[in-house]
Amino acid sequence: MKRRTFLQSSAALAAVPLLRNTPPGAALALGASQAPLRVNGARLNGWLAKFDSVGRTPTGINRVGYSDADLAGRAFTLDLFREAGLNPRIDTAGNILGRLDGTDRSLKPILIGSHVDSVTDGGNFDGPVGSFGAIEVARSLREQNVRLRHPLEVVVWTNEEGGTVGSRSAIGHITPADLDKVARSGKTIREGIGLVGGNVAKLSEAERKKGDLACYMELHIEQGGLLEKAGLQIGVVEGIVGLRWFEVTITGFANHAGTTPMDQRQDAMLAAAKFAVAVNEAVRGVPGRTVATIGRMVVSPNTTNVIPGQVVLTVDLRDLDAAKITHFTDRFAQIGQEIGTATKTTFDIKQSVDTAPAISDPKVMAWIDGAAAALGFTRQRMPSGAGHDAQEMSRIAPMAMIFVPSVGGISHSPKEFTKPEDVVNGADVLLNAVIAADRAST
Amino acid sequence: MKRRTFLQSSAALAAVPLLRNTPPGAALALGASQAPLRVNGARLNGWLAKFDSVGRTPTGINRVGYSDADLAGRAFTLDLFREAGLNPRIDTAGNILGRLDGTDRSLKPILIGSHVDSVTDGGNFDGPVGSFGAIEVARSLREQNVRLRHPLEVVVWTNEEGGTVGSRSAIGHITPADLDKVARSGKTIREGIGLVGGNVAKLSEAERKKGDLACYMELHIEQGGLLEKAGLQIGVVEGIVGLRWFEVTITGFANHAGTTPMDQRQDAMLAAAKFAVAVNEAVRGVPGRTVATIGRMVVSPNTTNVIPGQVVLTVDLRDLDAAKITHFTDRFAQIGQEIGTATKTTFDIKQSVDTAPAISDPKVMAWIDGAAAALGFTRQRMPSGAGHDAQEMSRIAPMAMIFVPSVGGISHSPKEFTKPEDVVNGADVLLNAVIAADRAST
Numbered sequence: 001m002k003r004r005t006f007l008q009s010s011a012a013l014a015a016v017p018l019l020r021n022t023p024p025g026a027a028l029a030l031g032a033s034q035a036p037l038r039v040n041g042a043r044l045n046g047w048l049a050k051f052d053s054v055g056r057t058p059t060g061i062n063r064v065g066y067s068d069a070d071l072a073g074r075a076f077t078l079d080l081f082r083e084a085g086l087n088p089r090i091d092t093a094g095n096i097l098g099r100l101d102g103t104d105r106s107l108k109p110i111l112i113g114s115h116v117d118s119v120t121d122g123g124n125f126d127g128p129v130g131s132f133g134a135i136e137v138a139r140s141l142r143e144q145n146v147r148l149r150h151p152l153e154v155v156v157w158t159n160e161e162g163g164t165v166g167s168r169s170a171i172g173h174i175t176p177a178d179l180d181k182v183a184r185s186g187k188t189i190r191e192g193i194g195l196v197g198g199n200v201a202k203l204s205e206a207e208r209k210k211g212d213l214a215c216y217m218e219l220h221i222e223q224g225g226l227l228e229k230a231g232l233q234i235g236v237v238e239g240i241v242g243l244r245w246f247e248v249t250i251t252g253f254a255n256h257a258g259t260t261p262m263d264q265r266q267d268a269m270l271a272a273a274k275f276a277v278a279v280n281e282a283v284r285g286v287p288g289r290t291v292a293t294i295g296r297m298v299v300s301p302n303t304t305n306v307i308p309g310q311v312v313l314t315v316d317l318r319d320l321d322a323a324k325i326t327h328f329t330d331r332f333a334q335i336g337q338e339i340g341t342a343t344k345t346t347f348d349i350k351q352s353v354d355t356a357p358a359i360s361d362p363k364v365m366a367w368i369d370g371a372a373a374a375l376g377f378t379r380q381r382m383p384s385g386a387g388h389d390a391q392e393m394s395r396i397a398p399m400a401m402i403f404v405p406s407v408g409g410i411s412h413s414p415k416e417f418t419k420p421e422d423v424v425n426g427a428d429v430l431l432n433a434v435i436a437a438d439r440a441s442t
Numbered sequence: 443m444k445r446r447t448f449l450q451s452s453a454a455l456a457a458v459p460l461l462r463n464t465p466p467g468a469a470l471a472l473g474a475s476q477a478p479l480r481v482n483g484a485r486l487n488g489w490l491a492k493f494d495s496v497g498r499t500p501t502g503i504n505r506v507g508y509s510d511a512d513l514a515g516r517a518f519t520l521d522l523f524r525e526a527g528l529n530p531r532i533d534t535a536g537n538i539l540g541r542l543d544g545t546d547r548s549l550k551p552i553l554i555g556s557h558v559d560s561v562t563d564g565g566n567f568d569g570p571v572g573s574f575g576a577i578e579v580a581r582s583l584r585e586q587n588v589r590l591r592h593p594l595e596v597v598v599w600t601n602e603e604g605g606t607v608g609s610r611s612a613i614g615h616i617t618p619a620d621l622d623k624v625a626r627s628g629k630t631i632r633e634g635i636g637l638v639g640g641n642v643a644k645l646s647e648a649e650r651k652k653g654d655l656a657c658y659m660e661l662h663i664e665q666g667g668l669l670e671k672a673g674l675q676i677g678v679v680e681g682i683v684g685l686r687w688f689e690v691t692i693t694g695f696a697n698h699a700g701t702t703p704m705d706q707r708q709d710a711m712l713a714a715a716k717f718a719v720a721v722n723e724a725v726r727g728v729p730g731r732t733v734a735t736i737g738r739m740v741v742s743p744n745t746t747n748v749i750p751g752q753v754v755l756t757v758d759l760r761d762l763d764a765a766k767i768t769h770f771t772d773r774f775a776q777i778g779q780e781i782g783t784a785t786k787t788t789f790d791i792k793q794s795v796d797t798a799p800a801i802s803d804p805k806v807m808a809w810i811d812g813a814a815a816a817l818g819f820t821r822q823r824m825p826s827g828a829g830h831d832a833q834e835m836s837r838i839a840p841m842a843m844i845f846v847p848s849v850g851g852i853s854h855s856p857k858e859f860t861k862p863e864d865v866v867n868g869a870d871v872l873l874n875a876v877i878a879a880d881r882a883s884t
Contacts, residue, residue: 224701241700245746256853257735257758258683258827259666262726264851269736270722276715284704293699294711295746297739304687304737304756306854314746316699385700409706411698412748 036374036432037144041424044136048423051076051116051132052124060121060414064184065159066192073116074196077131077156084139086154093169093206094158094198100138102150102438108214110148110437111397112137112430113155115166115389120184122161123416125423129404130219131156133427140431148438150214157389158196165189167389171396172207208396214441215364216393217433219402219426221418223386225409233425234372234379235403236365240391241291241318241383242325242357246332248275252345254301254309265307269299271343272311278335279315283328289383290319290328320357320383358391361398364433367440368402371432377425386411402429478816478874479586483866486578490865493518493558493574494566502563502856506626507601508634515558516638519573519598526581528596535611535648536600536640542580544592544880550656552590552879553839554579554872555597557608557831562626564603565858567865571846572661573598575869579876590880592656599831600638607631609831613838614649650838656883657806658835659875661844661868663860665828667851675867676814676821677845678807682833683733683760683825684767684799688774690717694787696743696751707749711741713785714753720777721757725770731825732761732770762799762825800833803840806875809882810844813874819867828853844871 054076055062055069063069077096081088086098099109114130134154141148157166162183168174179190179200193200222228227235252268276294283292296314315332319325329351336347365381372379382403384390390401404426407417496518497504497511505511519538523530528540541551556572576596583590599608604625610616621632621642635642664670669677694710718736725734738756757774761767771793778789807823814821824845826832832843846868849859 222701223698224703225706226703229706243700255851256665256828257737258685258733258760258829259664259853260733260827260851261666261668261731262722262733264667264671267722267735269739270718273715273718273722273736276712277719280704280709280712280715289703291700291702291704293709293747293749294715295699295741295748295750296744297711297741298744299737299739302738302740305735305758306737307735308737316747318700385702386698387700409697409702411701 036371036428037140037146037435039136039140039424039427039431041427044132044427045420045423047080047132048124048128051128055118061118061124062120063116063118064120065117065162065165066183066185066187066195070117070185071196077116080132080135081154084135085142086135086138090197091206092199092202093166094193094196095166095170095206096156098138098154100142100148100152102148102152104149107150107441108212109151109153110214110434110441111153111155111216111393112218112434113157114218114220115157115160117159117161119161119412121414122412123414125221125416125418126223126411127160129221129418129423129426133219133423133430136427137431137434148434150438150441152434158198159183159189159192160389162189164387164389164392167392169203169206170208171392172204173392174203210396213397215361215398215437216390217364217368217400217402217430217437218388218390219404219430220388221411222403222406223411224406226382227403227405228407228409230380231378232380233377233405233422234429235382236368236372236379237360237384237401237403238365238381239320239357239359239383240388241320241385242322243353243355243387244317244325244329244351245353246315246317247350247352248313248315248336249348250275250311250345252307252309252343255307257305257307260307266344267307268311268345269308271339271345272297272313274339274343275335276313278339279332282331282335288319288321288324290317290324291385292317292328318385320359322357355387355391358394358399360394360400363440364398364400364437367436368400368429368433370436371429374432375425375428377429402426402433478813478870479582479588479877481578481582481866481869481873483862483869486574486869487862487865489522489574490566490570493570497560503560503566504562505558505560506562507559507604507607508625508627508629508637512559512627513638519558522574522577523596526577527584528577528580532639533648534641534644535608536635536638537608537612537648538598540580540596542584542590542594544590544594546591549592549883550654551593551595552656552876552883553595553597553658553835554660554876555599556660556662557599557602559601559603561603561854563856564854565856567663567858567860568665568853569602571663571860571865571868575661575865575872578869579873582873590876592880592883594876600640601625601631601634602831604631606829606831606834609834611645611648612650613834614646615834616645652838655839657803657840657879658832659806659810659842659844659872659879660830660832661846661872662830663853664845664848665853666848668824669845669847670849670851672822673820674822675819675847675864676871677824678810678814678821679802679826679843679845680807680823681762681799681801681825682830683762683827684764685795685797685829686759686767686771686793687795688757688759689792689794690755690757690778691790692717692753692787694749694751694785697749699747699749702749708786709749710753710787711750713781713787714739714755716781716785717777718755720781721774724773724777730761730763730766732759732766733827734759734770760827762801764799797829797833800836800841802836802842805882806840806842806879809878810842810871810875812878813871816874817867817870819871844868844875
């Protein structure tokens with residue numbers, strides 16, 4: 001296929017004109033002020049519609065990592081890579097990678113992509129939108145005879161929903177203990193990586209080092225309701241929040257619900273309830289976007305006529321600001337101590353998960369923002385409350401993400417839905433952000 | 443065996459002298475002001491100690507109604523009836539009954555007793571203390587050649603812990619649906635009654651009508667910690683609290699713990715916690731002895747990183763005053779509505795169990811109080827927070843109960859314990875209360 005290359009200008013990268021054939025063969029100079037490119041939106045949504053039947057069950061999409069449906073989803077995806085001329089390969093971690101060479105062999109790759117595995121009983125948009133969007137961006141560049149200076153790599157990470165396994169492997173953050181964990185498919189991660197075409201014995205070959213990439217960008221559905229509520233088309237993700245999980249064991253004394261006067265109780269349920277209310281008030285009392293959730297509670301003995309002797313509950317705490325996570329960790333411990341004293345119970349608080357915030361790169365955000373502006377899309381900067389492969393890539397490369405609205409803010413559910421026009425908007429922003437990155441990055 | 447009868451005085455029943463042989467053969471006049479009788483305390487505690495091996499398992503006493511251990515416990519008890527000369531019979535409901543005839547054939551029986559079945563993983567005192575105490579009272583009267591004017595009946599009710607089945611049968615409050623319920627033993631109540639020697643086809647033959655009994659008295663361990671805390675020996679039970687159970691279903695909306703801002707949540711867990719705190723504050727804010735317990739909570743989906751969409755919890759509400767139960771029923775509904783509005787959740791409150799308070803008879807309480815006073819025991823009037831067969835008997839006869847302290851207020855537990863001297867104190871009070879009842883009742 002015939003290709004045009006960028007006309008280089010070392011003086012002003014932002015003004016470097018971009019050549020493309022529209023109509024084919026007719027060179028068109030494209031500057032920062034010129035009309036942005038567009039992906040083939042109908043094709044992209046067609047892929048998503050077709051993909052909806054892969055792993056579809058009566059209770060939702062079930063393409064959990066290493067399952068038969070995941071393998072079917074990967075086969076579908078590999079075909080899209082091939083049709084796009086991306087000549088896919090599978091790295092030793094099981095990630096699918098394709099590449100468009102750039103004109104300048106000295107430049108590092110721009111990496112774009114997402115994942116195609118799902119949660120249990122999930123939807124068809126969390127992952128595929130960004131994966132297929134990235135493939136479509138590469139295909140559009142190729143079809144529109146736009147040749148970047150940088151290599152463009154497209155990645156579909158393996159087993160994102162099982163703990164960003166593919167992207168963590170790519171930054172060398174997988175331990176032997178991680179490999180022995182049993183994934184939702186029932187297979188260990190070690191078995192799963194082999195099953196999808198990786199090789200755990202050579203896992204380090206999948207690794208990227210800090211500085212190996214020009215940048216990483218990921219298109220994803222928001223999974224929350226902020227964009228929809230604000231009536232905006234695009235979210236420019238400032239970072240992925242840090243996450244800390246706590247397991248709180250509250251010990252009181254189980255006793256007869258009829259014969260124990262109210263002032264002689266050591267009621268673990270009452271203590272748990274007071275804790276839940278206080279945690280909520282503490283977080284809401286400080287301005288910002290901290291979220292804290294008590295999602296799980298196990299009561300013992302959990303019988304109508306017995307005062308609970310023990311409650312185990314979890315707290316999920318997230319913020320983009322690591323200092324806030326530290327602040328609330330201390331605050332929760334203090335609340336537990338105060339309520340323990342007041343209710344004659346004891347609080348034992350253990351941390352189980354602890355992920356640092358992943359802050360987006362200002363330049364990458366600016367490229368995304370500029371692309372959205374050029375396309376005329378309304379937008380805002382916002383954190384991602386959910387985890388993504390992008391958080392792993394932020395450890396080794398300048399990173400930012402593009403969000404498109406989720407209808408009703410619903411995700412990880414069969415009701416998950418993003419409108420076709422929003423899918424296309426997101427891919428268009430990714431396409432033009434890639435071009436901006438190509439112009440600006442060295 | 444030689445017996446003496448009461449010398450009758452129609453003028454002043456309270457002053458009727460009571461004849462007994464101490465030493466055997468030497469008549470001794472006993473008035474209200476005279477020394478009270480005593481049971482054979484060592485024998486009574488010996489029975490309890492021996493009974494501790496019946497149904498004893500590594501996790502506690504397991505003599506649940508209709509189990510093999512219950513049958514063994516009943517066989518043990520029947521022997522005690524026989525040894526006491528009580529010529530036991532089993533009524534059609536499966537209750538064990540023994541009788542000492544009185545001197546006046548026109549008088550109705552005084553009924554005393556309790557039960558010998560246990561909860562799962564219970565102790566050896568809840569039930570046996572009052573059952574063996576009643577047998578010992580009858581045996582002591584016989585041995586001490588004291589003949590009452592009234593017949594004295596001793597009853598050991600069947601399957602108290604499974605819902606006062608024997609005593610409810612005795613007041614005609616068992617429905618065919620009740621008979622079909624599966625008891626903790628795995629057998630239906632219908633099967634169980636047959637197994638213990640009853641006959642469900644003739645259940646009505648076990649019934650007592652209102653007015654059939656002079657009175658009913660039951661000795662029982664307190665099962666709470668009021669007596670121990672107050673340092674008192676005897677509780678004179680003013681009544682058995684009414685009980686109402688509520689099942690509260692709180693519906694919010696399950697959503698992502700990371701992507702849903704705090705002000706956009708419909709968090710069923712937060713609503714449940716606020717409800718639990720508010721119910722506790724409401725009950726503690728009104729003077730009295732109302733108790734309310736949230737013993738059970740089932741959270742959905744109960745996952746660390748998902749905001750709970752539904753919580754089902756139970757409230758156990760008890761008070762001796764039916765008006766207070768009505769008041770708090772209304773108050774809980776109001777609290778649910780307020781919290782539902784504030785948290786964007788809905789509260790659906792259903793009543794599942796509803797038992798009216800059973801108020802003790804002032805005369806019967808006075809006999810118990812007088813007996814305890816004559817014996818020099820410290821005492822107080824108090825409600826029973828737990829249910830008892832006595833609550834059923836209160837519907838057809840003047841009723842009161844005698845409580846003795848539970849160490850640490852613990853019951854329905856292998857740790858349940860009542861000191862031997864407290865067991866004897868209780869039986870001594872029962873003995874002398876029976877004598878007072880015999881003098882005073884017509």
